[in-house]
Amino acid sequence: MQRTALAFFLLLTSPALAEDRYPSRPVEIVVPFAAGGGTDLIARVLIDRLGESLKQRFVIINRPGASTNIGTTAVANAPPDGYTLLLTSISLAANPALYRKLSYDAKKDFAPIALIANSPSILVVPAAFPINSVKEVVSHLKAHPGELNYASYGAGSGPHLAAGLFQDVTGTTMQHVPYGGGSPATIAVLRGEVQMLLAGSLAVGAQIQSGGLKPLAIAAEARTPAFPNVPTFREQGIDYLTGTWFGLLAPAKTPAAIITLLNKEIVAALKSDSVKARIAEQGSDVVGGSPEDFAEFLRNETERLSAVIQRANIRLD
Numbered sequence: 001m002q003r004t005a006l007a008f009f010l011l012l013t014s015p016a017l018a019e020d021r022y023p024s025r026p027v028e029i030v031v032p033f034a035a036g037g038g039t040d041l042i043a044r045v046l047i048d049r050l051g052e053s054l055k056q057r058f059v060i061i062n063r064p065g066a067s068t069n070i071g072t073t074a075v076a077n078a079p080p081d082g083y084t085l086l087l088t089s090i091s092l093a094a095n096p097a098l099y100r101k102l103s104y105d106a107k108k109d110f111a112p113i114a115l116i117a118n119s120p121s122i123l124v125v126p127a128a129f130p131i132n133s134v135k136e137v138v139s140h141l142k143a144h145p146g147e148l149n150y151a152s153y154g155a156g157s158g159p160h161l162a163a164g165l166f167q168d169v170t171g172t173t174m175q176h177v178p179y180g181g182g183s184p185a186t187i188a189v190l191r192g193e194v195q196m197l198l199a200g201s202l203a204v205g206a207q208i209q210s211g212g213l214k215p216l217a218i219a220a221e222a223r224t225p226a227f228p229n230v231p232t233f234r235e236q237g238i239d240y241l242t243g244t245w246f247g248l249l250a251p252a253k254t255p256a257a258i259i260t261l262l263n264k265e266i267v268a269a270l271k272s273d274s275v276k277a278r279i280a281e282q283g284s285d286v287v288g289g290s291p292e293d294f295a296e297f298l299r300n301e302t303e304r305l306s307a308v309i310q311r312a313n314i315r316l317d
Contacts, residue, residue, distance in 0.1 A: 022082055022257075022258055023054055023056040023082065023083065025056070026057040026083075027050075027057070027058045027059070027083050027084075027085065028058075028059050028061050028084050029043055029046070029047065029058055029059065029060050029085045029248075030061045030071045030074060030085065030087070031060055031061065031062050031063070031071065031087050031088075032063055032069075032070065032091070033062065033064050033068065033071075033089075033153065033181045034181025034182065034183050034184060035062045036181070036182060037153065037186075037203050038089070038182055038199070038202035038203035038246065038282075038284075039087060039089050039182070039246055040060070041203075042116055042202065042246045045275055046058070046087070046116070046248075046266065047059070049269035050265055050266070050269065053269070054261075064181050065180075067095060067098065067154050067157060068089075068091040068092070068157075069099075069104075072086060072092065072104060073103045073104050075110070075250075075251060076104035076109040076110065076251060076252075077104075077251075078251050079251070080111075080250065080253040080255075081255075081258075082250060082254055082255070082262070085113070085248055085250050085262075086110065086249045087246065087247070088246075088247065088249065089158060089245060089247070090158040090244045090301070091156065091157060092110075092247075093106070093301040093305050094158075094161060094309065095156065097302075097309040098156040098309060098316045098317075099316055099317050100317050106298075106302070107302075109251065110250065110251065111249060111250045111252050111253070111254050111259055111291070112249050112294035112295045113248040113249055113250055113262050113291055113294070114247065114248050114262070114266040114267065114288060114289065114290075114294055115247045115287045115288070115293065115294040115297055116245075116246045116286070116287060116288075117202065117245065117279050117284045117287055118243060118245045118284060118285050118287055119202040119203070119243050119244050119246070120201055120219050120220035120224070120241075120242070120283070120284075121158075121198045121199060121200060121201070121219040121243045122198070122200075122201050122208070122217070122218045122227070122230065123137070123166075123197075123198050123215070123216045123217050123233075124196070124199065124204050124208065124213040124216070125189070125196050125197075125214050125216060126191075126214065127211055127213060127214050128192070129192075129195060129214060131216070132214075133217075133236060134216050134217045134233060134236045135237065137196070138170050138172055138238070141174065142172060145173040146173045146174065146175055148175070148196060149175045149177050149194040149195050149196070150175070150177065150195065150197060151177050151178075151179055151193075151194040151196070152176060152178050152179065152185060153180075153181050153185050153199075154178045154179065154181070155314075156314065156316050158199070158200065158244040159197060159199050160178065160314070161242075161308055162199075162219070163176065163196075164308065164309075164311075164314060165240070165308050165312065166198060168308075169240050170240075177193075182199065182203045185197060186204055186213075189213060190207060190212050190213065197213075198219075198242075201224065201226065201282055201284055202244075202283065202284040205227075205282030205283050205284075208230075215227060216230075217230065217231055217232060217233045217235075217236055218230050218231070218232055219233050219240050219241050219242045220232055220241065221234075224283045225280070226280060226281055227283050245287075247294055248266065259291055260291075263291055266288070267288045270286040270288045271288075
């Protein structure tokens, strides 16, 4: 009888059973960008809510580099136990067309959890820049091809692709200046080191509100409540719609129960007034939805970006 009781006690306290109570230890969320950008901001909004609801620490790990491939590869190779997650953006869908060979398979190596937010691109310039509209930008570039510089978060990043699409639509030419993430690219524009940045509104919203950056147009169907005085590109005669998005994924083969739990908690967080307000005040829209919805979105986005990249003739290897 005593041996039976001891065996039962050991079973109840075994590490395997403890791991069933997910999460039983801190969870790392890898952000493959430098700290301070839009993806990093989304991550910091999320970890507070997930930490509260799941009674465990969620820790951000910034692993920028190689057009997000360093951080993305790290998560692809992580154990599929739910303790290493990837909060990423447009690069996951773009990189298969930008690189002939990747160290991960974007379709097979990840389990989508939730699409968190969409952020339309805004064309911003330094506050003291003498140009005040997209029409003026286009006129200047056509008169002086290649004279203006634009920043990006790195070759193949969302702002790089957005600028490529802009040049394609307007028949203009600009000079690309890549930086190592959203924060350094934004700082470069603030300092006047470069003249323009086409970035998701989430990444530049605070600088617009403070007056450090001057917005010329937003690439959305309609003006956003966060920036009611910023006209759309279409209002200025340019048929240009683009932006970025933010989503959470886990390594492939992560247990379905963990994916379901995380999706449930994220969707609940996105319905919270405080989370919605923090995202909306930067000009972005919360999304949510199921893991299956996010998987379908990724398939469509990969096809869309492949076409943009081919037209712009962008290759990174």
